[in-house]
Amino acid sequence: MRERNQTIVSEFLLLGLPIKLEHQHLFYVLFLAMYLTTVLGNLLIIVLIRLDPHLHTPMYAFLSNLSFSDLCFSSVTIPKMLRNMQSQVPAIPYAGCLTQMYFYLFFADLESFLLVAMAYDRYVAICFPLHYTSIMSPKLCVGLMVVCWVLTTFHAMLHTLLVARLTFCKNNVIPHFFCDISALLKLACSDTRVNELVIFIMGGLVIVVPFTLIILSYTHIVSSILKVPSARSIRKVFSTCGSHLSVVSLFYGTIIGLYLCPSANNSTVKETVMAMMYTVVTPMLNPFIYSLRNRDMKGALGRIICKDKIHSCLFW
Numbered sequence: 001m002r003e004r005n006q007t008i009v010s011e012f013l014l015l016g017l018p019i020k021l022e023h024q025h026l027f028y029v030l031f032l033a034m035y036l037t038t039v040l041g042n043l044l045i046i047v048l049i050r051l052d053p054h055l056h057t058p059m060y061a062f063l064s065n066l067s068f069s070d071l072c073f074s075s076v077t078i079p080k081m082l083r084n085m086q087s088q089v090p091a092i093p094y095a096g097c098l099t100q101m102y103f104y105l106f107f108a109d110l111e112s113f114l115l116v117a118m119a120y121d122r123y124v125a126i127c128f129p130l131h132y133t134s135i136m137s138p139k140l141c142v143g144l145m146v147v148c149w150v151l152t153t154f155h156a157m158l159h160t161l162l163v164a165r166l167t168f169c170k171n172n173v174i175p176h177f178f179c180d181i182s183a184l185l186k187l188a189c190s191d192t193r194v195n196e197l198v199i200f201i202m203g204g205l206v207i208v209v210p211f212t213l214i215i216l217s218y219t220h221i222v223s224s225i226l227k228v229p230s231a232r233s234i235r236k237v238f239s240t241c242g243s244h245l246s247v248v249s250l251f252y253g254t255i256i257g258l259y260l261c262p263s264a265n266n267s268t269v270k271e272t273v274m275a276m277m278y279t280v281v282t283p284m285l286n287p288f289i290y291s292l293r294n295r296d297m298k299g300a301l302g303r304i305i306c307k308d309k310i311h312s313c314l315f316w
Helices: 023-053 058-085 094-127 131-134 138-164 181-187 195-229 231-260 266-293 295-314
Strands: 011-014 089-092
Touching: 011 058, 011 094, 023 058, 023 231, 023 266, 023 295, 058 138, 058 266, 089 094, 094 131, 094 138, 094 181, 094 195, 094 231, 094 266, 138 181, 181 295, 195 231, 231 266, 231 295
Parallel strands: none
Antiparallel strands: 011 089
8 A cells, every 4th residue: 555655657758869969960860861761661662562463472461561560660669769859858658658668569579470470481482382372371371460460469468567557656767768668667666576577488488489480490491492502592592591680680689688688787878779779770671671672572663663654654
């Protein structure tokens, strides 16, 4: 009863990025450009996959969902961060903070599961090309996407409800640019052991297991290619796998380092920079890595541009 009678925080103050005042405008322009690149790149992918019938395949269905997830993931944190960079009092209401945390967890988890589905799709396509159509049936693809959305909803809601039961007292300053779950736990004046235990257990299931499955998929892909060596195919696969794995490693590596293997010497600046890697950089890189370097996507873009040119000539 004593905990419940304490003063309840109605809003939090986000300190934002550790940037000197004279550099604020420069970084504001930089992050705005990165956000616009993320939005335009992922929207382009979604539109191309939607309009071009050649891209109505399992791989591009997963990619379309990944682009939507990246678009929403970056939109959960970056617009608020940009607004706070121009504000004298970067406050966020208590309910708004929990809402931001929920959607941040939701789209981060969704991206994690979609990366696994995409890795499995590539594994089947390269290792079992003759059975690809029968294995990656529309029913299986829809089932995989439904599982991704259901699991992420459950996981994000679980953490949000566990944080909502905590009591926050006088300190309401979050040394971060968004309502990060670990930063909120540090501010709580009630027992957070259950939250920390759930983060460790569920984090292993949502982060470590998918990362392991992705590595195993690409290991089988590489070993399968090396059994029938061809200079062109080896170069193509290593180029694709290398770029995919670099983004996967960046995404999972920073999350595992922050939430599952926290270090006592992790400074606020270091944690903020690591968070920037997977909330800002990864969603911006994914369109380039997964699609804009892809021959099918380039072909779809060319067909749509040609179709628009023909249409404009006919009605000129």
